[in-house]
Amino acid sequence: MNAKKTKVLHVAGIDSQTNNEIKIDKVPLEKVNDFKYLGSIKADDASCSKDIKCRIGMAKNKMTQLNNIWKDRSIPTDLKLKLLKCLVWPVMIYGCESWAQRKDDDNKIQAAEMWFFRRLLRVSWKDRRTNESVLEELGVQRTLLTLINRRKLKYLGHAIRNPRTDLMKTTFQGKIEAKRKKGRPPIALTTNVTKASNMKVQELSRRCEDRERWRKVVQSVSVCAAPTTDHG
Numbered sequence: 379m380n381a382k383k384t385k386v387l388h389v390a391g392i393d394s395q396t397n398n399e400i401k402i403d404k405v406p407l408e409k410v411n412d413f414k415y416l417g418s419i420k421a422d423d424a425s426c427s428k429d430i431k432c433r434i435g436m437a438k439n440k441m442t443q444l445n446n447i448w449k450d451r452s453i454p455t456d457l458k459l460k461l462l463k464c465l466v467w468p469v470m471i472y473g474c475e476s477w478a479q480r481k482d483d484d485n486k487i488q489a490a491e492m493w494f495f496r497r498l499l500r501v502s503w504k505d506r507r508t509n510e511s512v513l514e515e516l517g518v519q520r521t522l523l524t525l526i527n528r529r530k531l532k533y534l535g536h537a538i539r540n541p542r543t544d545l546m547k548t549t550f551q552g553k554i555e556a557k558r559k560k561g562r563p564p565i566a567l568t569t570n571v572t573k574a575s576n577m578k579v580q581e582l583s584r585r586c587e588d589r590e591r592w593r594k595v596v597q598s599v600s601v602c603a604a605p606t607t608d609h610g
Contacts, residue, residue: 379526381407384402385409385410386407387411388409388422388423389420401508410422418472419432423564424564425564426476426477427480427483430483431486433470434470434486437466437469441497442497447461449500455498455499455516462494466494471522474526474529475530477567478567479570486491487526488523491522492509492512495512498516500506524599527571527599532596533574534546534550534582534586535585535586535589537591538550538586539587539589547583573600574599577595
């Protein structure tokens with residue numbers, strides 16, 4: 379192990395922090411609150427908020443780099459929408475299969491989706507255009523959250539059906555033998571997928587075993603969009 383490239387991250391918040399140092403060849407390893415691994419940010423509070431904010435920022439940067447396309451009046455709007463979904467959305471939702479989203483994270487994702495649409499139409503906040511009018515002009519609905527939930531369920535089914543290991547099923551259904559801390563428990567991926575599919579954990583695991591039935595479940599997932607009459 380390379381001491382300069384290795385970091386120490388205690389997951390579970392402040393209560394899990396320890397003063398014990400971990401050393402490699404007498405060199406203490408640096409303690410961090412978060413770090414990027416395979417393009418995804420891992421935080422000490424076990425939340426995905428930092429990762430989601432980072433992906434939104436990267437997607438907006440990509441959107442800005444493509445300004446020449448959005449400003450080109452010779453390119454039809456439907457083609458611009460296809461380019462948006464092919465070039466910008468993949469940057470936004472990279473690694474979303476593991477996101478444990480809170481309500482605040484959902485709101486940020488929907489706000490980012492409307493930012494993309496407004497940027498595509500060159501609509502400024504000074505125009506006082508409602509989100510509803512922007513969606514109506516484009517002839518679309520908010521679908522980014524639906525896409526994210528479908529990707530989560532699709533990956534879950536793929537992982538649980540893996541014939542080589544039952545690790546995903548054990549992790550998904552298992553519980554840690556420990557006394558729960560006071561207060562509301564943090565949002566987990568399990569909460570997201572059970573809410574999206576409207577199924578319990580045991581039923582989800584059984585449905586995943588049948589590929590064709592699970593595909594129908596994934597395609598049936600939808601998300602109720604937030605009110606679209608507000609100003610962006």
